[in-house]
Amino acid sequence: MELGQIFAVLGAAASTTETGLSLGQIYAILGAATAVVLAGLGSVFGVAIAGQSAAGVVTEDPDKFGQVLLLQALPGTQGIYGLLIGFIIMNKLNIFGGMIDISTETGLLLFVSALPIAIVGLISAIYQGRTSAACIGIIAKRPEELGKAITFPVVVETYAVLALLASFLMVNGIPV
Amino acid sequence: MMPQPSYEYGVARVRVLETRLLTRERIERMVDAESAEEALKVLSETSYAPLVAELSSPYEYDELLSKEMKRVRDFIDEISPDPAITELFFLKYDFHNLKVLLKHRYLSGQDDELPLARMGTIPVEVLKKAVEDSDSGILPPFMADVVKDIDEICVLKVDPQRIDTMLDRAMYDHIFEVCRRKRNSFALRYFQMQVDLLNLRSLLRAKRLGQGFDFLKEMLIPHGSLSVSFYSRAIEQPYEQLIKEVESTPYGKVVAEGVEDFLRGGTLTAFERLMDDYLLSYVRSVRYNPFGIEAIVGYLLAKENEIKLIRIIMVGKINNLPAEKIRERLRDVYV
Numbered sequence: 191m192e193l194g195q196i197f198a199v200l201g202a203a204a205s206t207t208e209t210g211l212s213l214g215q216i217y218a219i220l221g222a223a224t225a226v227v228l229a230g231l232g233s234v235f236g237v238a239i240a241g242q243s244a245a246g247v248v249t250e251d252p253d254k255f256g257q258v259l260l261l262q263a264l265p266g267t268q269g270i271y272g273l274l275i276g277f278i279i280m281n282k283l284n285i286f287g288g289m290i291d292i293s294t295e296t297g298l299l300l301f302v303s304a305l306p307i308a309i310v311g312l313i314s315a316i317y318q319g320r321t322s323a324a325c326i327g328i329i330a331k332r333p334e335e336l337g338k339a340i341t342f343p344v345v346v347e348t349y350a351v352l353a354l355l356a357s358f359l360m361v362n363g364i365p366v
Numbered sequence: 367m368m369p370q371p372s373y374e375y376g377v378a379r380v381r382v383l384e385t386r387l388l389t390r391e392r393i394e395r396m397v398d399a400e401s402a403e404e405a406l407k408v409l410s411e412t413s414y415a416p417l418v419a420e421l422s423s424p425y426e427y428d429e430l431l432s433k434e435m436k437r438v439r440d441f442i443d444e445i446s447p448d449p450a451i452t453e454l455f456f457l458k459y460d461f462h463n464l465k466v467l468l469k470h471r472y473l474s475g476q477d478d479e480l481p482l483a484r485m486g487t488i489p490v491e492v493l494k495k496a497v498e499d500s501d502s503g504i505l506p507p508f509m510a511d512v513v514k515d516i517d518e519i520c521v522l523k524v525d526p527q528r529i530d531t532m533l534d535r536a537m538y539d540h541i542f543e544v545c546r547r548k549r550n551s552f553a554l555r556y557f558q559m560q561v562d563l564l565n566l567r568s569l570l571r572a573k574r575l576g577q578g579f580d581f582l583k584e585m586l587i588p589h590g591s592l593s594v595s596f597y598s599r600a601i602e603q604p605y606e607q608l609i610k611e612v613e614s615t616p617y618g619k620v621v622a623e624g625v626e627d628f629l630r631g632g633t634l635t636a637f638e639r640l641m642d643d644y645l646l647s648y649v650r651s652v653r654y655n656p657f658g659i660e661a662i663v664g665y666l667l668a669k670e671n672e673i674k675l676i677r678i679i680m681v682g683k684i685n686n687l688p689a690e691k692i693r694e695r696l697r698d699v700y701v
Contacts, residue, residue: 239374240374242371242372242375243374243378244378245375245378246374246375246376246377246379246380246381246382247378247379249379250379250382250383254382320656320657323374323378323656324656326378326381327378327656330378330384331382331385
């Protein structure tokens with residue numbers, strides 16, 4: 191079923207039942223879910239790529255576990271950023287204490303606000319994982335250069351942080 | 367079947383092992399060692415330590431080296447994310463064995479100890495059975511076909527040079543077919559350079575024998591980057607002209623230095639050493655790709671090279687060659 195059809199059905203349900211969700215609420219929840227799911231998936235791919243490199247190094251040299259773990263964990267942050275934005279949206283909706291009603295426009299705005307961290311998080315985490323994997327190669331040969339090895343993946347991180355900032359400012363600025 | 371390891375995993379393992387390759391400094395110390403025992407002592411400070419400990423005398427160094435090579439072979443099999451490509455680098459052992467076995471069958475026939483390599487993709491016993499019983503059906507098709515062709519030709523006339531060339535061509539036909547099918551540009555480039563250098567060596571050999579293009583044509587392997595017309599021209603030209611002509615190709619330096627030494631000493635040893643160094647330096651230049659087969663092949667070639675170096679040093683030390691003489695024969699180091 192197309193997403194549009196789902197919304198139509200849900201929207202129809204909302205308008206016909208007393209306790210149903212409004213379209214605005216559905217958009218807002220969809221935004222929270224998108225941020226968590228896409229950024230989270232990016233981190234899954236990222237840490238998996240770096241993890242395979244880390245496993246290769248530890249197979250031959252278990253003493254390097256601590257250093258390569260640090261590099262493997264770097265692409266994991268995007269998932270956390272996604273959850274953070276998702277959480278703020280949920281909080282705005284007061285989802286934990288009986289949801290407040292919001293207009294369709296507000297809901298859509300919240301959905302769009304979640305997009306920067308969702309999309310940039312997904313892609314940056316994958317590429318950060320690849321960069322980390324390459325930098326784990328530095329640790330394999332020169333364990334004393336951990337500082338330099340961490341720098342390259344951190345440069346990728348910058349853009350995930352910028353996206354988080356954009357999403358955060360937007361979500362915060364939308365009056366509910 | 368076990369799932370194939372990923373490139374990330376394999377390359378990372380190789381990165382650690384690269385640090386355990388012998389350094390130039392260690393090799394130098396082995397060359398300068400007083401005796402074979404001393405040279406082995408240098409080796410026992412490296413990752414070879416457990417193998418050196420097993421030896422009862424330095425004369426058994428060959429056993430040490432074949433054990434190490436076997437270990438490398440198993441390691442590559444274990445970590446290769448693309449065995450179809452890494453196997454290509456072991457085919458030379460299979461075809462070496464086929465050459466030995468076929469020539470043994472058609473030329474000598476005596477039951478001597480044959481110099482067979484155990485590193486190939488096909489067990490020596492299977493190759494033996496295939497050649498001795500004319501049962502090529504048990505070989506993979508690309509090997510079976512050429513063995514059958516050789517059997518047919520050798521009924522009429524046995525020509526060892528012809529056997530070599532037919533096997534070489536069959537091997538490279540297969541190698542290039544796999545490289546193209548797999549779209550592996552690294553392997554393609556590597557083997558293309560190898561073919562070019564082998565053809566250049568054939569050219570020098572033919573020139574030394576005073577032969578013409580008809581002779582050389584029989585030895586050339588297709589798939590190289592230098593054209594047939596280049597070889598037909600080069601065979602007639604003086605050496606200076608040849609050096610000038612290859613100057614613009616990537617092999618300019620190898621040919622210039624190789625020919626120089628060849629004219630002085632009359633052997634192709636220097637050219638062969640330069641050939642190996644050239645291929646190794648190519649692999650060294652591309653090995654930093656963290657998501658490709660380059661580093662894994664690079665490690666394999668580095669190990670093969672290292673074992674060759676140790677063998678040259680040990681033979682020299684056992685025969686009391688002066689350090690200078692040994693140094694002349696040594697190749698480049700990968701690290």
